[in-house]
Amino acid sequence: MSQMNMIQSVRSALDVMMDKDPTVIVLGQDVGYFGGVFRCTDGLQAKYGEHRVIDAPIAEGGIIGSAIGIGVNGLRPVAEIQFADYIYPGLDQIISELARLRYRSGGEFFSPVTVRAPCGGGIRGGQTHSQSPEALFTHLSGVKTVMPSNPYDAKGLLISAIESDDPVIFFEPKRIYNGPFDGDPNKPAVPWSKHPGGEVPEDYYSIPLGKAAVVEEGDDLTVITYGTMVHVAQAAVNKAGVSADIIDVRSLVPLDVETLKKSVEKTGRCLVTHEASRFSGYGAELVATVQEECFWHLQAPIERVAGWETPYPHAFEWDYFPAQDRIIAGIKNIMEAV
């Protein structure tokens, strides 16, 4: 066991898998010699060679499109999209090809591509370096969508993603690459070494896709979230002085409905929160699922706390970000409802 931040644990997952399986290759912009703009592939090219850690042209559609062909030819590509905000030129290849290849070919062809993309805001990235586009991918049939909230989960989930014969879109919340973040930008940064999620085995382990984690247990309400917001929600719940189940869904598709159901049936109250904007956000699916599964157990309307329905603004980052105060207000609404 050692201390790792999320960059190191992502790198460790790639390293473990490249060592274990010679068909695993990495490609993306700046991932090779330089080791990635976030350093997630640092040292991998020196260790595994230029044929397995490949610097790519600036063409996301080409990266994903060629990765599909590489996968069809028996290799297991992990494609890095430098920022989730840049994934859109590759959308047609993801939606029309990657997601549907197995289905359309009667189960005969498939391409086990993992697409990694740093996402989310809170890094002064403005509208082109802060987006959380996960909901777009959860609407597809045929890809899995994952977002970890700590280094331990990141490594275990990424290993499962690489091993999966299904394509996986793997979002890495970059605000928490170096440490957990409770939503208050004025507090000094906290390193992962102070958090149990920063304890990461050096060797192989995996966390199955499709299983949520209950990160905190309580009785008053259930908070359902993922990514950076797991930490914001924890801080908000503590500050609000309530006792809550906090569920990190981790795998957005497939979704662990049972864990949500069990919790909300117990607490009878539910708040859903994510950083992405609210309308047609993934939270809408969570709310609908909880409503369908747990309606007769609900004692209050389900609350949603999310990014405003504007592009991510550079100057108003902390007004846009759904921070603790908004979650606390949401909790108050739920707890005060009859």
Place this chain on the structure above:
Amino acid sequence: MTPKSRLHIPHPPSRPGEAPDFSYLALSEAGAVARPASNVPAREIESLACELVRVLDDEGAAQGEWAPDLSADQLREALRLMLLTRQYDARMQRAQRQGKISFYMQSLGEEAISIAQGMALESGDMMFPSYRNQGLFIMRGTSLVDLMCQCLSNTRDMCKGRQMPIMYHNKQANIFSVSGNLATQYPHAVGWAMASAIKGEDHIASSWVGDGSTAEADFHYALTFAAVYQAPVILNVVNNQWAISTFQGFAGGERRSFAARGLGLGIPGVRVDGNDLLAVYAVTQWAAERARQGGGPTLIEHVTYRGGAHSTSDDPSRYRPKDEWESFPLGDPVERLKQHLVNEGHWSDEQHTALIEELKEQVNEAWKEAVSYGTMTEGPKLDVRVMFDDVYSEVPPHLEKQRQELLALRGSSE
């Protein structure tokens, strides 16, 4: 007066009711283009992208350095495969008109490309076809019954009822699944070829798009990646002059040949008479040899003509002269190969007529068998349970739940 900028709207040379005019097509004499060694640097052979490699002359004689070494048996087999493709197309076109299948796309006039290229490639080479490459499936031995069952979406459909007609695949024969989206297969072919090189294998990839699809971003991604990594891939542009109703000028064909699209990236381009089976075979063999020697990609433009409608949903009489194909200077690929074989004493009109009858019979027999596995209107029907399979490698709980929900509605459950 000062000159002003102006918007250029391309116009085809003739519209319905007007005389066809192919004077825009740059042609070379058969045998006139020199055949360079397959390993020469791209910059030394840029003229190949603008000239037109032709082997068969107007009298059906093979001319020049590109004339391939093909036996009479091989050529007769090529003719048979072209004719089989044409008979298959004709039968399926009729099936659509009879309401037996929802949609169809013929390859009329373009048969030489798939057949010649299929013959020039090795069986381990991977093909990433477009929607008008049925000849590749036929020449690699996919049974007509299998192809027909796909179009019928019946109980024997290789796609399990999930794709429109003609979106075939044949994994065993190394032919990728046809997408309904244009040019998406181009980067796949390049990626497949990259993997082949990464693994140190000898197999190459080949892909096809039409002139219209060269405008898609995927075309440009594929060329860039192929050039950067020198991927062992043959990228084909089938320039059949028409993209539904827009002529090739709307894809930029008025300025320069499609074969020249790769020159800026250092990809050799070869422009070939796509209706000349011998020339297409020779050029493909050249490009395959180049790729296998580590020479990287080649972009081949096949100059041909879409003899039929774009699809059964299209009516070309509304936008182009009805008799345009008859005036196409490169003729009909079937007639040209036939003429060559007859002139060489390897074939006769009688044999030709007899072969067409035999192939018609073969296609009709296949159709009878195919419809016995079901049609859109008559059983047996595909089991609706398969709708939920193959979305993922294993059926996840939410899809199993939806399957049971549907089965309950249909009054049966597992």
